[in-house]
Amino acid sequence: MEHPRLAAGLASAVVTLATPGIAQTADCASMTDAAPDGVTIVEAVQTPANDEAPVDHCLVRGRMAERTGSDGNAYAISFELRLPVAWEGRFLHQFNGGNDGSVVPALGAGTGVAAGNPALARGFAVVSSDAGHDGKAHPDAGLTGGNMFGFDFEARRDYGYNAVAQLHPVALSLVEAHYGRAPEHVYGYGRSNGGRHAMVAAERMPGAFDGLLAGYPGFNLPKAAIQHAWDVQSFRAVGETLAAAFSPEEMNLVSEAIVAACDELDGLPDGVVFATLACQEAFDPAALVCADGQNSECLTAEKVSALERIHAGPSDGSGSQLYNSWYWDTGLNSGGWRFWKLESTVPPWGQKPIIAVMGAGSLAQIFTTPPTEVAGTPDDLEGYLMSFDFDADAPKIHATSADFPESPMEVMTPPNAGNPTLEDLQAAGGKLIVFHGVSDPVFSFKDTADWYGRLQENNPNADDFVRFYAIPGMPHGQGGNAPDEVDLLRTLMDWVEGGNSPGAVTAEFRADGKEIRPENVGAERPLCPYPAHAVYTGSDASSATSFSCE
Secondary structure, X not given: OOOOOOOOOOOOOOOOOOOOOOOOOOOHHHHHHOOOOOEEEXXXXXXXXXXXXXXXXXXXXXXXXXEEOOOOOEEEEEEEEEEEOOOOOEEEEEEOOOOOOOOOOOXXXXXXXXXXXXXXXXXXXXXXXXXXXXXXXXXXXXXXXXXXXXHOHHHHHXXXXXXXXXXXXXXXXXXXXXXXXXXXXXXXXXXXXHHHHHHHHHHHOOOOOOEEEEEOOXXXXXXXXXXXXXXXXXXXXXXXXXXXXXXXHHHHHHHHHHHHHHHXXXXXXXXXXXXXXXXXXXXXXXXXXXXXXXXXOOEOHHHHHHHHHHHHOOEOOOOOEOOOOOOOOHHHHOHHHHHHHOOOOOHHHOOOOHHHHHHHHHHHHOOOOOOOOOOOOHHHHHHHHHOOOOOOOHHHHHOOOOOOOOOHHHHHOOOXXXXXXXXXXXXXXXXXXXXXXXXXXXXXXXXXXXXXXXXHHHOOOHHHOEEEEEEOOOOOOOOOOOOOEOOHHHHHHHHHXXXXXXXXXXXXXXXXXXXXXXXXXXXXXXXXXOOOOEEEOOOOOOOHHHXXXX
């Protein structure tokens, strides 16, 4: 039986299945012979539950779309598919993050999914891929090896959207071959670049998924990469090194000032600001500037200007915005924010942050046309960002050529991202949940909020099939003093399968969150559908029932 979502764009259909939870109908080893044309199954092994994968399953590894690129290198879409013995009739396409380039274990785990209860453990069949390139194919290129694929247009396009489109029907056919029946419900989930994949799929493959979960999505990734150069130049203007630009103690001052100005706007002083929009009016960064004679518990005017500059976002010489601005939020002192923006703990990176090494290589070799080859040392990569010209170089994210017929923005960004309606997803009956940490250091929360605002303006019925949730205090993934433990996959399943339109969802402060205030550990908070936010109206600060959405 062909699954109704094998072909992208096909409308939803009702599928009647046998009782879920039965054992697979095909022997795992026989899956080596189940590959469609153009697909090679290299391994199919019955795998017992273990520390990584908590249920018995058939692990299938394969590759497809093998070719030689225009750069002379070998390419293929490598993937793994995990097929649980106790299958519940569901399938999840796991979209991975960063530059892709590796087959992350197909578990369906991460922020937005309950800890210890990944999709695989819930009886989902899960597929994961490298998005069409091997990130370790250029070991001699240093820190730029993982983005050398950007010199081949087809590899760029696979990374942007085509690998998901090619692998998806193949994975569904393998699921059906194994179980003897198609999945009843088809989901997609990813965070960061994986969240971008989910948003791209909502536009390019609107009929392929019943439900999509997009976490802190880099849907404007090439524009966000320009911010890397903007940040590095801003920080180096006030520091001999990026790490020296702002010490952890100075970033604590900034966070504490935001807390002092905004914490009680939501009715509860807990170090978390739910009233994000009101906080932008209440907090004045100028209050951080040292008064005459003051030399502690304050910042120089130059350093405050640097922070204001990065929050304003990049612009060219005419003042035109090149990405978006950023909201002030309490998570600026989190380890995750610092790791991305100012300082890493990775010795081969020379302690430079992610934006100055991995981000620089991506901007140079993937997100601009023509690509610029950059030496793979930390200093060379930071040097590339220091010399980035916002008038001459920034337009290259929109450029095409004979060798690169689609621009980086066309390859990476969902069609209609600037003017979304998602009418095709709506017509197909699909559901989309997006969530984003307000303190994200790499993808502007405001950029995602602006996208959602445009969607609501363009489609009066957007609430029928899209939800957006803000997680205050959270950087790029779990961290900070944030209620960042939440099971939005369950929320999505309830919406898709039960017709339960989601309202506020309960999130918790993790017991193992090292940056969480002691009094918050284990406490609950409601995450309200944006732009509503939680307001404390009760008497028990540990219970989500003591808050209302306003």
